[in-house]
Amino acid sequence: MRWSGQELDAEQAAGGALALPGMAKVRGFLRTVTTPEFAGIRFHEVTARTVLNPVPAGSAMPFRHTVNPYRGCSHACVYCYARGTHSWLELDTGVGFDREVVVKVNAGEALRRDLARPSWAREHVALGTNTDPYQRAEGRYRLMPGIIEALTEARTPFSILTKGTLLRRDVALLQAAAERVPIGLGVSLAIYDDALQESLEPGTPGVAARLAMVRHLRASGLPCGVMLAPVLPWLTDSVAALDDALAQLADAGATGVTVLPLHLRPGAKEWFQQWLQRERPDLVRGYAQLYGRGSYVGQEYRRFLADRVAPLLRRHGFAPGSAGVQVRGMPGDPDGEFPAGSMPEGTGAPVVAEPRDEQPALF
Numbered sequence: 001m002r003w004s005g006q007e008l009d010a011e012q013a014a015g016g017a018l019a020l021p022g023m024a025k026v027r028g029f030l031r032t033v034t035t036p037e038f039a040g041i042r043f044h045e046v047t048a049r050t051v052l053n054p055v056p057a058g059s060a061m062p063f064r065h066t067v068n069p070y071r072g073c074s075h076a077c078v079y080c081y082a083r084g085t086h087s088w089l090e091l092d093t094g095v096g097f098d099r100e101v102v103v104k105v106n107a108g109e110a111l112r113r114d115l116a117r118p119s120w121a122r123e124h125v126a127l128g129t130n131t132d133p134y135q136r137a138e139g140r141y142r143l144m145p146g147i148i149e150a151l152t153e154a155r156t157p158f159s160i161l162t163k164g165t166l167l168r169r170d171v172a173l174l175q176a177a178a179e180r181v182p183i184g185l186g187v188s189l190a191i192y193d194d195a196l197q198e199s200l201e202p203g204t205p206g207v208a209a210r211l212a213m214v215r216h217l218r219a220s221g222l223p224c225g226v227m228l229a230p231v232l233p234w235l236t237d238s239v240a241a242l243d244d245a246l247a248q249l250a251d252a253g254a255t256g257v258t259v260l261p262l263h264l265r266p267g268a269k270e271w272f273q274q275w276l277q278r279e280r281p282d283l284v285r286g287y288a289q290l291y292g293r294g295s296y297v298g299q300e301y302r303r304f305l306a307d308r309v310a311p312l313l314r315r316h317g318f319a320p321g322s323a324g325v326q327v328r329g330m331p332g333d334p335d336g337e338f339p340a341g342s343m344p345e346g347t348g349a350p351v352v353a354e355p356r357d358e359q360p361a362l363f
Contacts, residue, residue, distance in 0.1 A: 052114035071102035084267025093267035108146020115154035134164030159184035218253035230262035
């Protein structure tokens with residue numbers, strides 16, 4: 001378990017915080033916290049020996065290191081690829097993933113130690129590859145300013161992918177960072193129907209708020225690509241839905257767009273299937289055919305999506321030139337989304353992933 005390398009010996013808090021079974025195994029566990037402003041959510045605070053995670057050797061990911069200050073996410077996206085990882089600590093991958101949030105309270109300090117090592121080569125670091133670093137918990141714990149400052153002072157390039165508009169709080173820090181190191185910013189925004197978005201992503205900021213954040217970042221002189229991912233078969237993959245989404249992203253000034261279809265890893269797959277049975281029983285059979293034998297849609301659907309989105313990207317100014325859209329056979333991120341730093345600079349060429357069953361370091 002990769003989590004085991006990111007611990008400090010620590011006694012449980014005085015007063016005997018009640019640890020869930022899996023949390024009791026984490027030697028860095030400090031306490032469990034509940035607060036009125038986060039009703040229904042429990043924060044499990046831990047200290048980490050290190051937060052800089054190496055991506056496994058041989059991975060085709062465009063970065064070699066990740067940082068994730070949180071585990072679990074109150075954004076509660078039904079399809080979230082990271083749900084299965086909660087089972088590693090014997091935590092529920094459904095409601096538990098949404099309401100049991102592990103917090104590395106010393107993330108900034110631990111990262112400074114990581115980056116001070118003589119062996120550190122200032123390689124790109126990706127944030128947001130697992131759970132969202134700007135989920136609601138960040139409003140309480142304020143871990144990202146320390147992380148951004150540590151990366152900037154160590155002259156380490158980095159990228160952030162988020163659905164959380166709380167990133168706007170740190171624009172000044174990001175502007176200062178951009179003067180010293182290359183940075184990439186990405187907003188994940190795939191569902192433009194308000195009712196569907198609220199049903200599938202109940203804890204996230206709405207469409208208008210995230211579009212406003214894209215505009216704000218661009219007006220602040222910062223790059224901002226958008227992950228139009230996941231595209232949901234029969235729900236968001238119509239020409240009209242994709243055209244409307246790309247029109248809004250172009251209007252907001254997005255510097256690039258990456259389009260990827262939904263994939264459903266264990267944990268997320270079961271939770272999404274429950275949502276389908278409850279909200280869209282008419283699609284249960286179709287999804288069973290698309291995803292019944294695995295986590296990914298087949299080559300036929302990926303080709304269909306690429307062909308459909310290519311002329312729409314050109315229409316809205318995201319294509320890389322007269323040759324049309326570049327569809328890369330880039331190995332797929334097992335998390336289902338590429339971080340901001342992997343997006344084609346400024347062109348918005350879609351990356352339709354060829355999946356591989358490889359697991360990057362997420363924690």
